Amino acid sequence: MVFVLPEERRRAVVLPGLFSMTVHYCLRYGQVYASPGLEGIACWLPPGETTPTLERLLSIGLRFSPLRVGLGGLWRIGLAERYAARQHALHTHGPHWYLWALGVDPPYQGQGIGSALLKVVFQQADARHLPCYLETQNPRNVGFYERHGFRVVSETPIPHGQGLRLWAMLREAPSTMPSSPSQS
Template sequence: MRPTTRVAGRADVRGLASVFAQAFHDDPVMAWILPEERARTVGLPRLFATMLRHFYLPYGATDLAAQDTARDPLGGAVWTPPGHWQPTRWRGLRAIPGLARATGRRGRAGVRVTEALERAHPHDPHWYLAIVGVSPAAQGTGIGGELIRARLATCDQLGMPAYLEASKAGLVGYYERFDFRVTREITIPGGPSLWAMRREPR
């Protein structure tokens, strides 16, 4: 039975945060922010939960895939609609305690990543794919692709471009399958690189 896709709500925060924490455990950017494995294991679920609650769920564009009979998600794709890629000052302030608990003494590294991404981010109207991840047990089953295509169909209907950052060179080819193209390389000062990618509507 194929998983079904639906829009995530607040009741899904813990499950989605767990999926993203597993999917991004060995991600170069996350490993740079939290270099100690124990810190990542504890901090990443907190980090993703905080981001979901304060930055993303309010816009109603976070999709998850789950089996019909299961509440726990197998994967998720976090999008922001045009004009909402950057958290408001109020949302940012409310998120500070959770972000601080997640990153501890490595909080400054997280700020460096955020600042670099913001400098590179386009300012014309677009849909932003902020996070996409699938639980390790379900990777390679096509769930991630289904989640991406579902929202790209909306982009095409509305005539809107889409934007993302690939945190691994190996992911560039994956996103190119969905017609994303690299627009620039983003270098974190003292840290890893990411690749900004954009897709024009079809």
């Protein structure tokens, strides 16, 4: 988000609306999971619905003021979203789950909340032998996701991103092979 909204004050004002839009989109077209006290939230898009569309975004209503984002911010949002969509298409083939957003309030990080929110969909994905995919721009998130079975499938600079990078990560579907050979 630093790329989209480089000014910290503007980012603090706009981010809640952008996150609200993501949550509302996933409430209608995906799945949203939250910890009991809302310390953490995960927004997932299910197989077959992993590409947000402008029509659907408009149907839930804008949750932020484009004027607060500014023309430059809107241009950067579009640029970042198009680039992420290209990476998404490049690294996923067939049905999969897409983790659009995962957030845990900083005072509650490191307490297992994010892990628990991931596991809810991992159980669904594993039952159907489906992979899970995500992108992150935060290098601190990479290790967290790796500990949960994701692997980096690409690490690339974001075009015009002033040095920012995008990590595309994939958690493979569990093997359909038994873990140990059965004896007859």
